[in-house]
Amino acid sequence: MNAPLPAAATRSAPDRERRQAEVVAALGRVLPAHALLWRREETVPYECDGLTAYREQPLAVALPESERQVADVLATCHRLEVPVVARGAGTGLSGGALPDPLGVTLSLAKFNRIVAIDPKARTATVQSGVRNLAISEAAAPHRLFYAPDPSSQIACTIGGNVAENSGGVHCLKYGLTLHNVLKVRGFTAAGEAVTFGGDALDSPGLDLLAAVVGSEGMLAVIFEVTVRLLPMPETARCILASFADVRHAGNAVAAIIAAGIIPAGLEMMDKRMTAAVESFVHAGYDLDAAAILLCESDGTAAAVEHESQRMADVLAACGATRIEASENEAQRLRFWSGRKNAFPASGRISPDYMCMDSTIPRKRLADMLTAIAAMETTHRLRCVNVFHAGDGNLHPLILFDANDADELHRAEAFGAEILELSVAMGGTVTGEHGVGVEKLSSMCVQFSAAERAQMEAIKRAFDPDGRLNPGKVIPTLVRCAEYGRMHVKRGLLAFPELPRF
């Protein structure tokens, strides 16, 4: 949404060609010919990730097939002072894997081997190119599963999940990627092998694993990941509740938490989103409701019976106009099918959509929805809303037509306004999709110059020459000055005197 500044160092075409020839020749000495792509027609599939609005051609794409080759590619790039952009399945939504025009894209997609499943320790050790869902599939014979389940789980890789600290619909109860990863084995920018975390529950020294998870490929290259597995719940039930007013739905979310219940999933869709997904999946949603909530309970049969009854009582007390509990697994999956297909369904009702990802305190959900409705008028665009209501993570989808330059511009302004309001409400510009290039300008709003400088210093501590995924996550001072929005303090106690937005 915030267009990246043009690469400052883009060289003239002949310079770039000479540089490309040099890099390709050097990589050709450490990779087999079929594992090195550099002709334009070969590199086009790598020009963007899931955020297709931004595209760049890298100098080359390296597709190593052994751990040794990964180290060699990194060492070569280090020697030639070439930026490296690591890439998994390319499903990221913030441009984190956008190529550097003078860099090498390092694809880890070929590393798709499940190294070990240890049922007694309840861990899986997998290479970074293993798909998220493949871990749970491999663990299923042991009645175990890997909990974080981003909606793209059939395609996205665990390496990408670690890079982005991915969430999903079950994080309130089961945590984010960070909470489910024990160990990451990989390489420094110079190609030196390094291990963060370990097979125990903690490691000596600083918790560098916490820094690497969610670092968007800027601190290290991930080669192998050990994740924690959980016993599969015996059963699960989903309750679908309708509300005549979004404020009632927002209050119901708070009331469930206040009742001491941590649902396995707690999702909200507004009326327009519900209509869009219903025509796509025919799940039987209530089309008259202003908002619907999906509340899931999992555990043993008796525990689910008990908890879902308590949830239903709370929802009824909060004014739910219709409550329906799944009676079997097929019905439960049907309830979820709409929510899981929110993005493709939006693609059917609009030529383009822009997906926001901010998080706000749960209690502000209704305020945010009201504000978004007002923004629809200001920006003359429609917006449909799905929320991970349980953890306050919003996914407003702003509908627009990218062929209309003015609509694109208005959509960007709309999105920026949502992000700024989220920060002012005490939230954050990104809950699970990452900053990448998309939200660079919004980082100027959320963090002060000193905080951004501290992040840059952390980057240099891991990657002294700034070689890994340069230009992502941390905006430059110049960029923030040009963006011209002030840094919004996030309402922590240290500054009670500051006016709130």
Added chain:
Amino acid sequence: MDAVASIVEQVRAAHAAGEPLRIRGGGSKDFYGETPTGTLLETTALCGNADHEPTELVVTAPAGMRLVELEAQLAAHGQCLAFEPPRFGSSTTVGGMVAAGLSGPSRAAAGSVRDHVLGVSMVSGIGELLQFGGRVIKNVAGYDVSRIVVGSLGILGVIVEVSLKVMPRAEAEATARFDCKAADALAMLHAWGQRPLPLDASAWWNGNLIVRLRGSEAAIAEGAAAIGGEAVAAADASAFWQSLRDHTDPFFAAAQEAIDDHEATLWRLSLPATAPLLGLAGDELIEWHGAERWLATALPAADVRAAAATVGGHATAFRSRTKAAGAFAPLAPPLRAIHERLKRAFDPKGILNPGRLYPGL
């Protein structure tokens, strides 16, 4: 001047003078890590009530607030810190809890301190007041600095305020006791761990395995029947888990005697839960379903560290009379290099708790 501004000023002055500062909250963990040095910088003036929002599952507390007070404030709304941080006395502060990064009996099931930290305000080594993370559960804007600070023993910054994820207290719990050898205890725990049971905490010592289940009434009734054993009365169970959490139970009392009288060291071994028994001489208490093993022994440090490393873990000299062997296991060279650069990134003059985590850091 408010307490935060005063800390900023003290750090700036120390930075200008290149004078080391020894950061201290309640002082209940002075024994932990390497020996503290430098001019005292106290955080206890950073006090006041926590900002607790029960329906957000979030609390924001000043670093100098006493942990027991924070927990009382949460308990009034039926909530808690799920990771049960140890309280080595009533003076333990919230900032100290985060800086030390120690978690209690429920850690294997409920997660660690780090898993529950959502945001920090801190003063860096050049005296900048910085805020990272926030007060929301999902947040991936920038590097996760608030979680790097957990367990950093003050070498990166002075923590002035912390936001934590809090959880509702479990609806029900049950504790059961078993007579068994350590190896059998581990085998039972690992078998239970593979089933969807509400297994929470466990402790094996001296031929006794004590297991706590936590969850909904229904899950506890089913779970207690599934694991069997001898039921422990609620009051006894509560007293036991509290004494284990705060290191006041007989194992830790005996360990302290061994330290005082026999030059022993109390080691904290953090191992893969499924690691075999190491067979080291000394008195051993096993927590976290096998992943945390306390060992009071006079064995040489090198032997204990080597045994832990062989099975993929590490050993911390938790309490001892001498720090000669180093409090924490040494770091692999690439990690040590990153540690050194990170330290300089936050504290270029090396004035914050120098040497408290590792000599030279």
